[in-house]
Amino acid sequence: MTERPQGPRSLPITLAAVIVASLFTLAPGSTRPAVAAHPEAAPPSLASPATVVGPSAVTPGSVNRTSVNLNASYAVTLALRYGSRAFSVDSTATITNTSGASIDRIELNTIAARLGGMTLRYVQVDGVNVARRVKDQTIIVPLGGILAAGATVKVRVKYHATLRSSLAGSNWLFTKVNGIVDAYRWIPWVSRETPFSRPNHGDPFVTPVSPLVQLRIVTDRTLRFAINANRMSVSANGLTQTFEARNVRDVTITAAPDFRTRTTYVGKIQVRYFYRSGSNAATILDAAADAIRAYQARVGPYPYTTFKVAQSAGGYGMESPGMIWIPYGHGSANLRYLVSHEAAHQWFYSLVGNDQARQPFADEATADFLAREITRTRRGSRCSTGLLDRSIYSYSSACYYEIVYIQGGNLLNEARRRMGSTAFWAALRKYVAAHRFGLTGTSTLLRTLDNSTSVDLSKLFRPRFPKYY
Ligand SMILES: [Zn+2]
Secondary structure, three states, rough: OOOOOOOOOOOOOOHHHHHHHHHHOHHHHHHHOOOOOOOOOOOOOOOOOOOOOOOOOOEEOOOOOOOOOOEEEEEEEEEEEOOOOOEEEEEEEEOOOOOEEEEEEEEEOOOOOHOOOOOOEEEEEEEEEOEEEEEOOEEEEEEEEOOOOOOEEEEEEEEEEEEEEOOOOOOHHHHEEEEEEEEEEOOEEEEOOOOOOOOOOOOOOOOOOOEEEEEEEEOOOOOOOEOOOOEEEEOOOOOOOOOOOEEOOOOOOEEEEOEEEEEEOOOOOEEEEEEEEEEEEEEEHHHHHHHHHHHHHHHOOOOOEEEEEEEEEEOOEEEOOOOOEEEOOOOOOOOOHHHHHHHOOOOOOEEEEEEEEOOOHHHHHHHHHHHHHHHHHEEEOOOOOOOOOOOOOOOOOOHHHHHHHHHHHHHHHHHHHHHHHHHHHHHHHHHHOOOOOOEEEEHHHHHHHHHHOOOOOOHHOOOOOOOOO
């Protein structure tokens, strides 16, 4: 990292508050208004320079504790230069400590720290600079004291980064290639320290849901965005657009000057494909609609009003809440399967969250099981039988997919065979409903299945999940 070290709090809180308050007095227009209720209303001025007024809820002391169980809303401004790939973010998270106990630091994840050459301009807690630390993809934010259960703090992060220009390694997650901007996990998001480097293409993320994300995106030329948020306004010159998302684990950006769209419906759910290259567009849209329809019948209602499929810059298929990426240039082989797999993550990852890095079975085995179920592509594994309770860091590149996805999906299918389809699907529906917008994991999934049948599934699960049995 190239960031400059900073000292601890540079101003006493009360003095900072006075200064901030006077800024508000001088520039009342910079305060954050309620979000425009109608798209034609004036764009809200998000993440205004002054982010807090009044005393901080942080009190002296330390507890050496953080949590992912925090209620965090984000107001974010992104300045994106399409030509130079410059990517500047000013994000204010309003965080209420809902963890039930005191915390004294917050851990924010962003892959801009690993892929974007991120330079932190500053990190502020209630308007005061703090001595943050960047470790891997995590910005560790000391609160400078204790935030009691139920108390609220504002954490503002301002960074500059540059999108990559290739698809190599993990670059496809934060890049501009083939005329398309991809930005995954770019908002510094409440999470826990999680290593980004892994020997495979597992998802190194832990992703609690935010009730509200407000975005203002300013671009140097008009861009069409495929983003898992609703557009609320656009400026007359087309260069400033605002968006809002509710109950999402992330907000992902895909953008191109010339995205075209194709739309269909599943009931009242709008399914829309954004693309530059239109080959396979009909197949992709059809597969997406079929998948949503099929999964709703099996595991419960899709939670949003739109489902977006975006042609990404390239790389791999990827899931976001309410949106998936299908990589540019992906041929017709396996296309229905790929769309179906990513769509299945709308239930397993998006609706029911898990620690994707440490318990990939919970989202990948379930998603692959569903995809191969509806596309009738179940098959045997090309790797020898492995444990299914490991983190993504423990599987080789050659066998991660074959063990966690294929063997994991086949294990779920065997559970279904033993307990019967009716009981099996009822158990999955129960699991989804019980953990809707929450964070749970493999152990809960297995126990929900086992508790939903008189058949003893522990005999099936124990050898593959020694960590949990
Ligand atoms: Zn997946």
